[in-house]
Amino acid sequence: MLQLATLRERTDFVLQRLAVKNIDAKPVVDRVLSIDEDRRKVQMELDQLLNQQNTIAKQVGELYKSGKKAEGDELKNKSTALKQTVAELSDRLTSLEEELNQELVKLPNMPSERVPKGKTPEDNEVVHQEGALPSLDASAKPHWEIAAQYDIIDFELGVKLTGAGFPVYKGKGAKLQRALINYFLDKAGEAGYREIQPPILVNKDSGYGTGQLPDKDAQMYHVQLDEFYLIPTAEVPVTNIFRDVIVKAEELPVKLCAYTPCFRREAGSYGKDVRGLNRLHQFDKVEIVQVQHPDKSYDTLDEMVEHVAGLLRALQLPFRILRLCGGDMSFSSALTYDFEVYSAAQKKWLEVSSVSNFETFQANRMKLRYRAGTDKPVLAHTLNGSALALPRIVAALLENNQTPEGVVLPDAIRAYTGFDRID
């Protein structure tokens, strides 16, 4: 969430930035500022009274010790008289703080200066494109037909076991999954990311820390009996490693990567966009996460973008990079690059990665700070990106590399699969 101090000191700036996300934040900001003013008044009053109580309590103790019972008793009454007011003020303070927080979490992150204005995905800016788009002949099949032909992904079987959106990978399909995961993890390792294997169920606090809760709980599967949530991305457990943590400045950047399955309810999405591997309830993803010094986080973002580009290049998939416009960015991001891969039979660009700088937005929620020397702790910047999400990569690989003799795999992963083609 945004920092109160920023809201207070640079109100107009905040409003102007949020306008890029097409949000008129003025009503909320005004409410925040006015609640905050009340809050400070109440706290001042309350602190003063508490101070009186503390002073009296000390005096009572001393009086009793020196045997002056009567005087002590008299003072006691004085303190008792304050009690009701103290209780009232302190209730008031608590509710003001809650109110303040409620308003504050409504405000999305401010987009950085580089974010283009715009409302819809059409307004996203294509900043890079590479790789020739394959031209397949008319008999080219979409990936779900190829998957069925070679019996490597079974969507119907997934429906039987669980439901739609939970495919079963079989034989070379399953091996391909494993190969891609290992390949991505190895590449992340080479780039200096430390591998993490986190829990894939998390508690409420973690969901809140990265911003899925309280608002987007409909997107997560919820294990009600134990109050756990299935993670929608490894970002949740991995970033929450740093919840309530103060890292040393010299330890920055912290670079972590993790493979996890991801679970998304995707309530309300049906139709041909969800055909095959295009949109699933369970999928595999390798995520890269960094905690970085505020001065360096945008260089880091570029570095992460380059890492993802390198993966797609190695897989010989045509891709483009989009800088998301204000209207299409996520709630907590300050700047996001999406990667899309061209899936030649569907003739569609499929999103396979999203790389974002959250600046202090998540850090503020999580109280993730760094400390230089003996200075006061300062909020760090957090970044993350998919490197990569598997299903749409697999879709593009199957479609783009189909031949009459089978699907020919790119060199980069042959050492991992142990086979060159799916047939």
Add this chain to the structure above:
RNA sequence: GGAGAGGUGCCUGAGAGGCCGAAAGGAGCAGUUUGCUAAACUGUCGUACGUGUUAAAGCGUACCGAGGGUUCGAAUCCCUCCCUCUCCGCCA
């Protein structure tokens, strides 16, 4: 799942109604000593909010797992919850 023990600052660990934001040691940081390393000594060493300020210092308040309660006064007493550890059972 059953029985017991316990949750205190960066760590170890004392405190068992007022003298406790909290002993002591370690780590860290700054300095002294030293040819260097090591050691020794001295000092410093939590966070948040409020106030103050150009900035700070300072001052106030809160925090000893969480939330309630008793009391003039709670880390300390009472209640509820959460978590961890040990033993037993079950088990990949």
